[in-house]
Amino acid sequence: MYKVLGSRNNRGNRSFRVNWGLEEMGLDYEVIETLPRSDEMFAINPLGQAPTVQFGDLTLTDSLAILHYLSSKTGTLTHASGTPERALMDARINFIITELEAPIWLLVRHVILRPKEARTPGVPAIAETDVAHAEKRFAKLLGDGNFFGGESFTIADIIAAHCLHWAECARITLQSDVTNSYLARMRARPAWARAEGN
Ligand SMILES: N[C@@H](CCC(=O)N[C@@H](CS)C(=O)NCC(=O)O)C(=O)O
Numbered sequence: 070m071y072k073v074l075g076s077r078n079n080r081g082n083r084s085f086r087v088n089w090g091l092e093e094m095g096l097d098y099e100v101i102e103t104l105p106r107s108d109e110m111f112a113i114n115p116l117g118q119a120p121t122v123q124f125g126d127l128t129l130t131d132s133l134a135i136l137h138y139l140s141s142k143t144g145t146l147t148h149a150s151g152t153p154e155r156a157l158m159d160a161r162i163n164f165i166i167t168e169l170e171a172p173i174w175l176l177v178r179h180v181i182l183r184p185k186e187a188r189t190p191g192v193p194a195i196a197e198t199d200v201a202h203a204e205k206r207f208a209k210l211l212g213d214g215n216f217f218g219g220e221s222f223t224i225a226d227i228i229a230a231h232c233l234h235w236a237e238c239a240r241i242t243l244q245s246d247v248t249n250s251y252l253a254r255m256r257a258r259p260a261w262a263r264a265e266g267n
Contacts, residue, residue, distance in 0.1 A: 071098035074110060075120035077266045081177060081235040083132040084120035085264060086227050090136045092260035093222070094143050100266075133166065136224040146223050158218035161210065161225045165217075169207065169232045172199035177239055200241055207233075208247040215254070222258075230255035 071091060075084025077100050084100070091098045103109050106117040114121040114130050122129040129135045140147035148154035176196035179188045207229070211217055218225025233243060233252045243249050255261065 070124075071096060072123040073098055073100045073120055074103040074113065074123065075100065076102055077264075079234070079265050080238045081173075082119060083231070086132040086231045087120045087122060087135050087139075088264040089231070089260060090139055090146065090224060090227050092263045093227070093258075094139060094145050096139070096143070133162065133224075133228060136227060140224050146227075148219060148223070154219050158223050158225050161218050162228050164206070164210065165225070165229050165232055169200065169203040169229075169236075172196040172203065173232060173236050173239060173241075176200065176241075177235075180239070197241060200236055201244065204233075204236070204243055204245060204248055208245040211247055211251055213247075217251070226255060 073084055073087055073091070075087070076082045077084075077088065079085045088098070088100060103119065103121075105119045110119065110121060111117040113123065113128050116130070118130065120130075120132055120135065122135050129138055137147070141150075148158050173196070176193050179192040179196070207217075216222050216226055217229045230252055233248060234256070237243060237252075243252065
């Protein structure tokens, strides 16, 4: 049984990526509601970040690393390492993390998370411009494909759809029909609802 220390909250919390992946893979898990930077989180993760996963004696950190671990272990939602399919999936994930997640995270920190005195005016507008630019590039890469990491659903879709959903939670309106219909398809997956606890 995997223990996800994090949250069921699906308004940007990266724990959702892991909960969704576990649901898609059909693995047993429980979510232990644990706040980032709480004593409980620091006790098992030096950065105090959510999600952190425990499995027996193993403690795993970082949502993407956890998804890579689970997908490699089960041989699902990924492509074999050393194949062109895997290189494409990894490139797509790197695109999302560096070009889409980064400005969303910057925006959220300067609009909500940081104490008011530590926010920099002007940063949210720059971050929003970068998110819009990344969304255009996402739509270009996806084209008329069904999935972002190749011909089948992979962890690249989990990372991509979570970030697009997170952008909407941060009150960004996604502009492209390609992006909106992709996100609607991902949200319609039964495992998405189960990961939200529904
Ligand atoms: N790269 C990490 C980032 C984890 C992260 O920043 N999680 C947030 C909650 S969604 C957090 O714990 N923030 C508190 C902090 O960084 O101090 C991942 O993907 O898991």
